Amino acid sequence: MKPLACLLALAAASASAAPLRVTLLLPDDDPRLERNRVERAYFGHPTGPAQDGLQMALKDSQLELDAAGHGLALDVVSVASPDAAKAAAQKAEKAGALALVTDLPAAWTLAAADGAKLPVLNVGNPEDRLREADCRPRLYHLIPSERMRADAIGQTLASQRWQQVLLLTGPSADDQRRAAVVQAAIKRYGLKLAGSKPFKLSADPRERDLANPRLLTTGSYDAVWVVDSDGEFARSLPYRTVLPRPVVGDAGLTALGWHAQFDRFGAPQVSRRFARNASGRAMQQADWAAWMAGKALAAAVLAVPKGKPAEMQAALAQVELDGSKGVSMSFRAWDGQLRQRLLMTDGQGVVSLAPVDGVLHPKNVLDTLGADQGEKLCKARGG
Secondary structure, three states: OOHHHHHHHHHHHHHHOOOEEEEEEEEOOOHHHOHHHHHHOOOOOOOOOOHHHHHHHHHHHHHHHHHOOOOEEEEEEEEOOHHHHHHHHHHHHHOOOOEEEEOOOHHHHHHHHHHOOOOEEEOOOOOHHHOOOOOOOOEEEOOOOHHHHHHHHHHHHHHHOOOEEEEEEOOOHHHHHHHHHHHHHHHHOOOEEEEEEEOOOOOOHHHHHHHOHHHHOOOOOOEEEEEOOOOOOHHHOOOOOOOOOOEEEOOOEEEEOOOOOOOOOOHHHHHHHHHHHOOOOOOOHHHHHHHHHHHHHHHHHHHOOOOOHHHHHHHHHHOOEEOOOOOEEOEOOOOOEEOOOEEEEOOOOEEEEEOOOOOOOOOOHHHHOOOOHHHOOOOOOOO
16 A cells, blocks of 8 residues: 555544543532632632643644544533432443543542542542542542642741741631641641631621731741631731731642743743633643643553553553653552642742752652652552
């Protein structure tokens, strides 16, 4: 057969081959994407649907997949409960899905992971329990965990010698859980807890003092670490403390998986490409996580062309990914977390990177962010 005829035959085969399918599970009527929340752009909160980042990854990988005679197609399914997430996972598996991608609450994520024997890529939930006590063998995490973000801030405070930390914590269960993670990071990096105070936004005049930054920030401290899962109180805290001190955590200086103003390692091109594909929306860390999930799936498909779930599981465990952060990234065997650099940002630009210079690790310095192998916090996985 002549060369041109060969190329035409290959193209025809590629075009006729049914694409491998990936199912994205999203919460129905996602409260995180309500207009009033999106407009405020709270640190670390999503501002658009996860499919924007996934679609960009599939588009980025299309040429390489086409050359190998493969295709990847995305199905988006909205679910309204853990039971619905489990049913959707089972339906996707029966329909021949290659993998699941989830942007769901923790209990819903676990229901989906338990509902099907497919690799599950979590792109939106940072809760540490999904990497620790409630981990699953086929569950992978692209979004940085709460502990990773707390470790990055802790390293930064220690490197700046801001030793005395005043902790302000909100009233929600998520705030209490995350504050425990923060306190562990304060201890881990040799910082001192200068004080711990609760805050509360309330319309009750009797509780007005619980949201007064001047009253909450009396005393002596080097930095104020605010834990505010809602985001509204935290955004009003910088420049309103009694002492002229930095605010970190959910306002001021924070650690994120991505920021659209990051200007190294090809990041501007990634952010501009995303904005073009997402109607001008700036790329957030959840979008970056979804983009990386698509890249990981494409890399796994190229490694195991038949796309069987067990083979995909093995391939995902071995992938090496470039996410425009200047390092090669891979999944940790012991908890399924994607090891990665975090960007320290004040919301306007990127101030520094974590792990910070000078932090050491016997194998991979990226493993100083989050749970390390020797802690053995995930009993369901080897590694």
